[in-house]
Amino acid sequence: MVMKWRDALFGLLATMVIWQLLAWIALIALPTPSVFPPPTEVLTVFFSLIFGELGWHFLVSAWRVIAAIAIAVVLAVPIGLALGQMPFLNRLFSPLIYIAYPIPKIVFLPIIMVLLGAKDASKIFIISLILFFQILVVVRDEATQLRPELIMSVRSIGAGRLALYRFVYLPATIPAVLTALRVSVGTAIAVLFFAESFATTSGLGYYILIEAWSTLRYPEMYAGVLAMSLLGLFLYFVIDGLEKWLTAWK
Amino acid sequence: MANSIIRLIDVTFAYPNGTTILKNFSLTMLPGEAWAVIGPSGCGKSTLLYLMAGLYQPSGGQLLVDGQPLSRPRPKTGLILQDYGLLPWSTVQDNIALGLDIRRFYGPDGKHAPIGEPLPNRLSQVNYWLKRLGIDHLAHHYPNQISGGQRQRTAIARTLVLNPDVLLMDEPFGALDALTREGLQRLILELRSEGHLTTVIVTHSIEEAVYLGQKILLLPFISANLGGCVIVDNSKAGSADYRQTADFFFNCNRLREILETL
Numbered sequence: 158m159v160m161k162w163r164d165a166l167f168g169l170l171a172t173m174v175i176w177q178l179l180a181w182i183a184l185i186a187l188p189t190p191s192v193f194p195p196p197t198e199v200l201t202v203f204f205s206l207i208f209g210e211l212g213w214h215f216l217v218s219a220w221r222v223i224a225a226i227a228i229a230v231v232l233a234v235p236i237g238l239a240l241g242q243m244p245f246l247n248r249l250f251s252p253l254i255y256i257a258y259p260i261p262k263i264v265f266l267p268i269i270m271v272l273l274g275a276k277d278a279s280k281i282f283i284i285s286l287i288l289f290f291q292i293l294v295v296v297r298d299e300a301t302q303l304r305p306e307l308i309m310s311v312r313s314i315g316a317g318r319l320a321l322y323r324f325v326y327l328p329a330t331i332p333a334v335l336t337a338l339r340v341s342v343g344t345a346i347a348v349l350f351f352a353e354s355f356a357t358t359s360g361l362g363y364y365i366l367i368e369a370w371s372t373l374r375y376p377e378m379y380a381g382v383l384a385m386s387l388l389g390l391f392l393y394f395v396i397d398g399l400e401k402w403l404t405a406w407k
Numbered sequence: 408m409a410n411s412i413i414r415l416i417d418v419t420f421a422y423p424n425g426t427t428i429l430k431n432f433s434l435t436m437l438p439g440e441a442w443a444v445i446g447p448s449g450c451g452k453s454t455l456l457y458l459m460a461g462l463y464q465p466s467g468g469q470l471l472v473d474g475q476p477l478s479r480p481r482p483k484t485g486l487i488l489q490d491y492g493l494l495p496w497s498t499v500q501d502n503i504a505l506g507l508d509i510r511r512f513y514g515p516d517g518k519h520a521p522i523g524e525p526l527p528n529r530l531s532q533v534n535y536w537l538k539r540l541g542i543d544h545l546a547h548h549y550p551n552q553i554s555g556g557q558r559q560r561t562a563i564a565r566t567l568v569l570n571p572d573v574l575l576m577d578e579p580f581g582a583l584d585a586l587t588r589e590g591l592q593r594l595i596l597e598l599r600s601e602g603h604l605t606t607v608i609v610t611h612s613i614e615e616a617v618y619l620g621q622k623i624l625l626l627p628f629i630s631a632n633l634g635g636c637v638i639v640d641n642s643k644a645g646s647a648d649y650r651q652t653a654d655f656f657f658n659c660n661r662l663r664e665i666l667e668t669l
Contacts, residue, residue: 304491306488306489306490306491306492307491307492307493307494309457309460309462309486309488309492310486310487310488310491310492310493310562311494311505311509312462312480313460313461313462313480313484313485313486313575314480314485314486314505314506314509314565314566314569315480315482315506315509315510315513315519315520315569316509316519317479317513317518317519319512319513320509320512320513320519323512324494324505324508324509324512325494328494328496328497329496331496404496405549406495406496406497406498406549406550406551
C-alpha cells in the first residue's frame with residue numbers, strides 16, 4: 158500500500174474537517190468544551206511550541222523509536238536469516254520463539270527499568286524487543302521459503318555462503334522486513350508513549366501526560382498528541398518510501 | 408583418458424534418507440562434446456547434472472572435471488535450470504552481471520573465481536551478451552516483466568558472461584512454447600560452434616535429445632541397479648537443419664524404442 162501525495166493531502170483535510178465538527182459538537186454538548194479544542198487553536202499552539210520545547214520532546218521521542226528500530230533490524234535480520242537457513246538451529250529455537258512471540262513484552266517494562274534504569278536505554282530496549290520478534294519471524298519464514306532452484310543456480314555461478322547472504326538472502330528479505338516494520342510502527346509508538354509516561358522528564362509521552370494533561374493545558378496536550386501522530390506518520394512515510402524504492406520489482 | 412573434461416568413476420549417490428539414485432556409475436565426456444541425458448522422471452538425470460555441477464557430492468566413487476576432483480561448483484562450469492534461476496529483485500542487466508559481481512565480491516581466490524583471469528569490464532561484457540542474445544531492450548526489466556524465453560536468454564547470458572567451458576542444462580526449455588524452444592535450441596548449437604563448449608542437456612523430450620545430443624545417455628528408471636544405462640551415438644546432430652533430415656526421424660524412433668525397453 159503506497160499512498161500518493163494527493164491522497165495524503167485529502168486525508169489530512171478530511172481529518173481537519175471531522176476534528177472541527179467534533180469541536181463544535183463538544184462546544185454544545187460538553188460541560189467543559191475546553192477538553193476538545195478546535196484544530197485552529199491546537200495548530201496555533203503547535204506551531205508556537207514545535208520550534209522550542211515541544212520540538213525537543215519530539216526529537217527525544219524520535220531518537221528513541223528510530224534507535225529501537227535500528228537495533229531490532231540489525232539483530233533480528235541476521236538471526237532470522239541464520240534460523241531460516243539452518244534447519245537444525247530452527248528446530249532448536251522455534252519452540253522458544255513460538256512461546257515468546259505472543260507474550261506482550263510491555264509487561265516486562267518494570268523489570269527492564271530496574272535493570273537498565275529509567276533513562277533512554279530501557280525505553281529503547283522494550284521497543285526493540287517487541288520489533289525484534291516481529292522481524293525475526295518474518296525474516297526466518299522468508300528465508301525458509303526461498304526456492305532451492307534459485308539457491309542452486311546462484312551457487313553454480315560461484316556463490317559461497319557469504320555471497321548467498323549478500324546477493325540472495327538479504328535482498329530477498331527486505332520486503333518482509335519493511336512489511337513487518339510498517340505493521341509494527343504503530344505498536345512501537347504506543348509502547349513509547351507508555352514508557353515515557355512515568356519516571357522520565359523528556360519525550361512526547363512525558364510532555365502529553367505530565368507537562369500538559371496533569372496541568373489541564375488542553376491545547377498543549379493536543380499539540381503533543383499531534384506531534385506524536387506526526388512522528389508515527391513520518392516513520393510510516395519513510396517505510397512506505399523505502400518499500401516503493403526497494404521493492405519496485407514486485 | 409587424460410583429456411576428458413568430465414569423468415565419473417564408480418560414482419554412487421544416495422540422498423540422506425537412504426534412497427540410492429546412482430550406483431557405481433562411470434562415464435567419460437570429452438571436451439567439446441554435446442551430450443543429452445534422457446530418461447523417465449525420477450531416474451536421477453537431474454541428480455547426475457547437479458553432481459557434475461558440484462552442487463551435490465557423490466557418496467562414493469570419484470568425479471573429475473578437467474582432471475580435478477570436484478568439491479564445490481567450478482567457476483568455469485555454467486548451469487541453466489528450467490526456472491527460478493534468476494533473482495526476481497534484480498533487472499535483466501544485473502542478473503547477467505551477477506556472476507561477475509560475485510567474483511568481484513570474493514576477489515580471485517581460485518575457489519569462487521579463477522586465479523589469473525582478470526575480471527572483464529562489467530558494463531561492456533554485459534552489454535555484449537545482452538545484444539548477442541537479443542535482449543538488450545530488456546536490460547532494465549525485472550524477470551517477472553519478461554517472457555519465459557527471454558528469462559532463459561537472460562539465464563544463458565548470465566552463464567556465458569563467465570566464459571564457461573562446460574554448460575550444464577536441466578530441462579532448460581521444458582516450459583517454453585515450441586517456436587521459442589526451437590530458437591533457443593538453435594542458439595545452443597550456435598554457441599557450441601563458436602568455441603570449445605562442452606554441453607550436457609537433461610531433457611525429457613526425445614526430439615530435443617536427438618537435436619542437441621551427439622551422444623545421448625539413456626538412464627533407466629532406477630539407475631541404482633545398473634547395467635541398464637545406454638549411450639546412443641548420434642554424431643550427425645549439431646547442425647541447425649538436422650531437424651529436417653531423415654536421420655533425425657530415424658534416430659528419434661530408435662531412441663523411443665530403446666527407452667521403451669529400459
